[in-house]
Amino acid sequence: MPELPEVETIKLGLQKYLVSHVIEDVIINNQKIFGGDKKDLIGSKIKDVRRFAKVLSIDLSNGNSIIIHVKLTGQLIYRGPNLRGSLNLSKKVVGGVPGKHTHVIFKLDRGGTLYYNDVRRFGWIKIIKTSDVETSEFIGKLGPEPFGKLNKSLFKEIILKSKQPIKIVLMDQTKIGGIGNIYANDALWLSRIDPRKRSKELSDQEIKNLYEAVLEVLKEGIKRGGASELAFVTPDGSEGNYQKHFLAYGQEGKLCPRCKKAKFQKFFLGGRGTYWCPNCQK
DNA sequence: CTAGGATCCTGTCAGC
DNA sequence: TGCTGACAGGATCCTA
Secondary structure (H helix, E strand, O other): OOOHHHHHHHHHHHHHHHOOOEEEEEEEOOOOOEEOOHHHOOOOEEEEEEEEOOEEEEEEOOOEEEEEEOOOOEEEEEEOHHHOOOOOOOOOOOOOOOOOOEEEEEEEHHHOEEEEEEOOOOOEEEEEEHHHHHHOOOHHHOOOOOOOOOOHHHHHHHHHHOOOEHHHHHHOOOOOOOOOHHHHHHHHHHOOOOOOOEHHHOOHHHHHHHHHHHHHHHHHHHHOOOOOOOOOOOOOOOOOOHHHHOOOOOOOOOEOOOOOOOEOEEEEEOOEEEEEOOOOOO
């Protein structure tokens, strides 16, 4: 769920709300999620928020950064003066803020607060030096990402290097950064490729089509503010709407809108729900 | 090296 | 109405 478009949506929201706030205190309700010493944050001003594939970096004026991976159900919700207007709070914020799933609370100046909620507690938050962010344990291993260093020829090189099923390759963060299950399913449908097809067996035309499809579905996801079909919410507490525009993901049993000859089927590939049209994806 | 499965967790929903 | 079990997607780790 939180894939590149969702995390990009979070980043844009946090940039809007957090920048120029000073962190006054940090309340940690769950030590397992939080790595580092909160003293390294207190008194510092938030300078910028960056995204690396599905990971966020909140950069501070004292040279430290807070890196956050929300995994499946992590939510970052801001309350405070920069919201200016009515408060949204999606019912997907189970328990509310603060609530039983609030694990970290960043107390900001001028009455601002950033809550980290995470029902399944798979996500993590770490404090590292800003200068180390790009080479850090997780971020350092990420492959090039769409809209970043990934380009058509690099994409082709990556695709032709692996004999794994193409869907597995798309979702491998060390090969390409940012694509998860939803957008992998949709990009493969859009480019008419069977998710099981071995990566290196794709033709030049298929690689080109897939590259364009990946950019297209991610762009659509960003435009629609991400997919909120499970737990994703934006930092103001509202929902995205890409879930209303899924191409293949979750469409099991529905007639394929393109060929109108077959219904979408679901199977498991690499342990993940995989949706495809058996008629038009070859 | 790769393929496959278990693991981390809990809310939600289908089915009985 | 209430219970049970399957399922959700990100990433890592372990085994064969």
